[in-house]
Amino acid sequence: MKPGRLLRLRGMIRKEWLQVVRDPSSIAIAFFLPLLLLFIFGYGVSLDAENIRVALVIEQADSQSLSFAGGFDQSPYFAPMLLPSIQEAETALRESRVDGIVWLRHNFGRDYLRKESPPIGVIVNGVDANTARLIEGYVQGIWFGWLEQQAERAGRTLKSPVRLEQRIWFNPEVRSTDFLVPGILAVIMTLIGALLTALVIAREWERGTMEALMVTRISVVEILMGKLIPYFILGMGGLVLALTMAHFLFQVPIRGSLWLLLAVSALFLWVALGMGFFISTIFKSQFVAALVAMVSTFLPAFILSGFIFDIRSMPAVIQGLTHLIAARYYVAILQTLFLVGDVWSVILPNAAAMAAMGLFFHGMVYRKTRKQLE
Amino acid sequence: MGHRILALIVKEFLALFRDKKSRLAVIVPPILQLLIFGYAATFDLEHAALAIFNEDTGPFSRDLVGRFERSTGFAVVGYLRSEAEIQPLIDRQGALLVLRIGEQCSAEVARGEGCPVQVLIDGRNSNTAMLALNSVRTIVADFNEERIEQTTGAKLPARLNLRAWFNPNLESRWFIVPGIVALLAMIVTLVVTALSVAREREAGTFDQLLVTPLHPWEILIGKAMPGLIVGVGEASLIIAVAVFWFRVPFNGHLATLYPALIVYVLSIIGVGLMISSFSATLQQALLGAFLFIVPAVTLSGFSTPIANMPDFMQALTYLDPMRYFLTIVRRIFLEGAGVEYFWHELWPMSLIAVVTLALATWLFRHRMY
Numbered sequence: 001m002k003p004g005r006l007l008r009l010r011g012m013i014r015k016e017w018l019q020v021v022r023d024p025s026s027i028a029i030a031f032f033l034p035l036l037l038l039f040i041f042g043y044g045v046s047l048d049a050e051n052i053r054v055a056l057v058i059e060q061a062d063s064q065s066l067s068f069a070g071g072f073d074q075s076p077y078f079a080p081m082l083l084p085s086i087q088e089a090e091t092a093l094r095e096s097r098v099d100g101i102v103w104l105r106h107n108f109g110r111d112y113l114r115k116e117s118p119p120i121g122v123i124v125n126g127v128d129a130n131t132a133r134l135i136e137g138y139v140q141g142i143w144f145g146w147l148e149q150q151a152e153r154a155g156r157t158l159k160s161p162v163r164l165e166q167r168i169w170f171n172p173e174v175r176s177t178d179f180l181v182p183g184i185l186a187v188i189m190t191l192i193g194a195l196l197t198a199l200v201i202a203r204e205w206e207r208g209t210m211e212a213l214m215v216t217r218i219s220v221v222e223i224l225m226g227k228l229i230p231y232f233i234l235g236m237g238g239l240v241l242a243l244t245m246a247h248f249l250f251q252v253p254i255r256g257s258l259w260l261l262l263a264v265s266a267l268f269l270w271v272a273l274g275m276g277f278f279i280s281t282i283f284k285s286q287f288v289a290a291l292v293a294m295v296s297t298f299l300p301a302f303i304l305s306g307f308i309f310d311i312r313s314m315p316a317v318i319q320g321l322t323h324l325i326a327a328r329y330y331v332a333i334l335q336t337l338f339l340v341g342d343v344w345s346v347i348l349p350n351a352a353a354m355a356a357m358g359l360f361f362h363g364m365v366y367r368k369t370r371k372q373l374e
Numbered sequence: 375m376g377h378r379i380l381a382l383i384v385k386e387f388l389a390l391f392r393d394k395k396s397r398l399a400v401i402v403p404p405i406l407q408l409l410i411f412g413y414a415a416t417f418d419l420e421h422a423a424l425a426i427f428n429e430d431t432g433p434f435s436r437d438l439v440g441r442f443e444r445s446t447g448f449a450v451v452g453y454l455r456s457e458a459e460i461q462p463l464i465d466r467q468g469a470l471l472v473l474r475i476g477e478q479c480s481a482e483v484a485r486g487e488g489c490p491v492q493v494l495i496d497g498r499n500s501n502t503a504m505l506a507l508n509s510v511r512t513i514v515a516d517f518n519e520e521r522i523e524q525t526t527g528a529k530l531p532a533r534l535n536l537r538a539w540f541n542p543n544l545e546s547r548w549f550i551v552p553g554i555v556a557l558l559a560m561i562v563t564l565v566v567t568a569l570s571v572a573r574e575r576e577a578g579t580f581d582q583l584l585v586t587p588l589h590p591w592e593i594l595i596g597k598a599m600p601g602l603i604v605g606v607g608e609a610s611l612i613i614a615v616a617v618f619w620f621r622v623p624f625n626g627h628l629a630t631l632y633p634a635l636i637v638y639v640l641s642i643i644g645v646g647l648m649i650s651s652f653s654a655t656l657q658q659a660l661l662g663a664f665l666f667i668v669p670a671v672t673l674s675g676f677s678t679p680i681a682n683m684p685d686f687m688q689a690l691t692y693l694d695p696m697r698y699f700l701t702i703v704r705r706i707f708l709e710g711a712g713v714e715y716f717w718h719e720l721w722p723m724s725l726i727a728v729v730t731l732a733l734a735t736w737l738f739r740h741r742m743y
Contacts, residue, residue: 025658033661037668044672046682047501068532093539095715096705099681108532117529126541127708129549130417130501131679136536137508140515143534150531161521162438163488164514166507169464171497179499191664199657283395286656287573291399294565294663295407298671299557303411308677310502312422312470318414332467335498345466 008218012226029195030234034188034242041184042250047176049134051079055089055098062109071142100124100135170339181252182334183307186327190301192238193272196231198293201280220369235269256337268330271354274361281368301327329353382596390600404558408612411554412620417546419505425469427454432480447509464496471495471506540708551616552707553676556700558612560642563605567646570597572659594735598643605639625710637724638699644730651737670696698723
C-alpha cells in the first residue's frame with residue numbers, strides 16, 4: 001500500500017470516528033442496544049409453558065378421580081384450580097381466566113371399575129395453537145403416567161406393545177432459551193449493522209459533503225473503507241458484549257470453538273453493515289433510507305430467519321424466499337455452534353452464502369458510488 | 375383556525391407522499407410482508423424429515439413403520455443401515471429425527487414383552503423438537519391402543535377426549551395472522567410519525583413552524599393526521615387480506631374492532647411523535663423507533679406467550695400498547711368477543727394514548743438539548 005493511501009485512509013477513519021463520537025446515538029446503537037435487546041429477548045422470549053392455568057372439574061370425588069387429578073398438582077407445568085361445575089369452567093375459559101379444562105364426569109370412577117373405559121374430557125383454548133398443542137402433550141403425559149401407576153397398584157404392569165424411549169439431542173432439558181438466545185444474536189446484529197450505516201452515506205449526499213469528498217484525491221475504495229472500519233470496530237464491540245451476556249447471563253453453552261464463532265460473526269457483521277450501506281447508497285435521502293431500514297430489517301430477520309419460526313415448517317415458496325435473508329444463514333450457524341459444535345457441513349455452506357451476500361452488497365455500493373462521479 | 379390545521383395536514387401529507395420512493399416505502403412493504411409472514415410465521419410442523427433405522431425384520435415393526443410413512447406429520451427422508459449413520463445425519467440437519475427400532479422387536483412382542491423403540495430428535499430448535507415428539511407419541515399411543523384391543527380385546531382403563539375451542543384444528547396461522555395486523559399497523563404508524571418531527575428539526579423547519587400562530591396542539595393534530603389515516607387505512611387492508619385471503623374466521627364485529635384499532639393507532643402515534651420530538655437528527659429518531667419497536671414486539675406476546683415470561687417481565691408488558699391490542703384483535707377474530715370481554719385492555723391503551731400524545735405536544739416546545 002502506498003504511504004499516501006494509508007494517510008488518506010487514516011484521515012477518513014478519523015473523520016468518521018469523530019462523527020461517531022460526537023453523535024452519541026452510534027455509541028448507543030453499538031453498546032446500549034445489544035444490552036437492552038438481549039436482556040428483553042433473553043427474559044421475554046420463551047416457548048416453555050409453565051404454571052398453565054387449568055380448571056379441574058371433578059363431579060364425584062372418588063379415589064380414581066382424585067388420583068388422576070393429583071397428577072396435575074404434582075406437575076410443574078400446571079397450576080390447577082378446582083371448579084365445581086363444567087358451566088363455571090367454560091365461563092372461566094371464555095373469559096381467559098384459564099387456558100384449559102379437565103373434566104371428570106360423576107360416573108368416571110364407577111365406569112373405570114366396570115372397565116368401561118370412561119372418557120376424560122379435556123378442552124383447551126385453541127387461540128394460541130402452539131401453546132394449546134404443548135398443553136395437550138403435557139396432559140397426555142400425565143394421563144399415561146397415571147395409567148401406569150394404576151396398573152402397578154393393581155399388581156400388573158401396563159404392557160404396551162411399543163415401549164418408546166425418547167432422547168432429545170443437544171438440548172435434553174428442552175430449554176427454549178438455548179435455541180432462542182443464539183438466534184436473537186442474529187436479529188440484534190442485523191439491527192446494529194443496518195442502524196449504524198443506513199444513514200451514513202445518504203447523510204453525505206444530502207449535506208453535499210459527498211461531492212466535497214469526491215473532488216479530493218481520495219478514492220471510492222478509501223471512502224468506503226474509511227466508513228466501514230470504524231463501524232465494524234463498534235459492531236464487534238457490541239457483538240462481544242452480546243456473546244458474553246448470552247453465555248454468562250443466560251447460560252447458553254458454547255460447544256463449538258469460540259474463534260470460529262467470532263470469525264463467523266465478523267463475517268455476518270460485514271454483511272449487515274453492507275446492507276446498511278446498500279440502503280444508504282440506493283436511496284440517497286436519509287428520510288427514505290430510514291423508512292426502508294425500519295420496514296426491511298427487523299421484521300424479516302425476526303420472522304424469516306428461522307430464529308423463532310422454524311424454516312422447515314414453512315411452505316416451499318417461502319422457504320425459497322428465506323434464502324434472501326442473510327440472518328437465516330447466521331442463525332443456522334449460531335444454533336449449531338452454540339448447541340452442537342463445529343459441524344463443518346452446516347458452517348461452510350452457510351458461511352459461503354453469507355460471503356456471497358456480503359460481496360453483493362459491498363460490490364453494489366462500490367459500483368453505485370463510482371457512477372455518480374460521471 | 376380550521377383552515378390553518380387543514381393547511382398543516384395537507385403539508386404533512388405532501389412531505390410524506392410527494393417523493394415516490396417514500397410513498398412506495400410506506401405502502402408496499404406492509405402488504406408484501408403480510409402475505410409472506412402470513413405463510414412463514416407458523417408453528418405447525420408438517421412433513422418433518424424423519425429417518426428410520428429398523429434393525430428388526432418382523433411384521434410388527436413393518437406395521438409400525440407404515441404408520442409413520444403414511445402420516446402427514448412426517449416425511450421419510452431415508453432408511454439407515456447402521457448406527458454410525460445416525461449422528462452425522464442429525465448433525466448436518468439431514469433429518470430432524472431418527473426412529474430406531476431394536477433388533478429384538480418382533481421377537482419381544484411375540485414373547486408378550488414390549489418392542490423397544492428409540493426416537494432421537496435434533497433439539498437445536500426445542501419447540502420443533504417438542505412438536506415432533508408429540509406427534510411421535512400420538513402415533514405410538516394410537517398404535518398401542520389398537521394393538522392392545524386386537525390382541526387382548528381389552529380397552530385402556532380410561533381414555534382422553536381432547537378438544538380445542540375457537541380453533542379446533544389448532545392452526546397456528548389463525549393465531550399469528552391477526553397478530554400480524556397489530557404488528558404491521560404499529561410499524562406503519564411509527565414509520566409515518568417517528569421521523570416527521572426529527573426530519574424538520576434536522577432541516578431547521580420545525581423552528582419556523584413553532585413561530586407561526588399555530589398552537590402546539592394544532593401542530594399535534596397536523597402531525598398526527600397522516601399517521602392516523604395511513605395507519606388505520608393500511609390496517610383495514612391487512613384485516614381484509616387476513617379474512618379473505620388467509621381465511622381466518624372473523625367472529626366478532628367490525629364495530630367493536632374499529633374503536634380499539636383507532637385507540638391503538640393513536641397510542642402508537644403518541645409514542646412515534648414523542649420519539650421524534652426527542653430527537654435532534656434522523657439517526658437518533660431511527661434509533662428511538664427501534665428502541666421502541668423491538669421491545670414492544672417482543673413483550674406483546676406476538677410470537678411467544680406473555681404467560682411464559684418471568685414476573686418482572688410480565689409487569690413490563692403492561693406499558694406496551696401492542697400487548698393490549700394484540701389480545702383484543704385475537705379475541706375479536708377467533709372468539710367473537712364483545713367489548714365487555716376486553717374492557718380491561720381498552721382503558722390502559724387509551725391511557726397510554728393520552729399520556730404519550732400530551733407528552734409529545736409538550737416536547738414540541740421543550741426540547742431535551
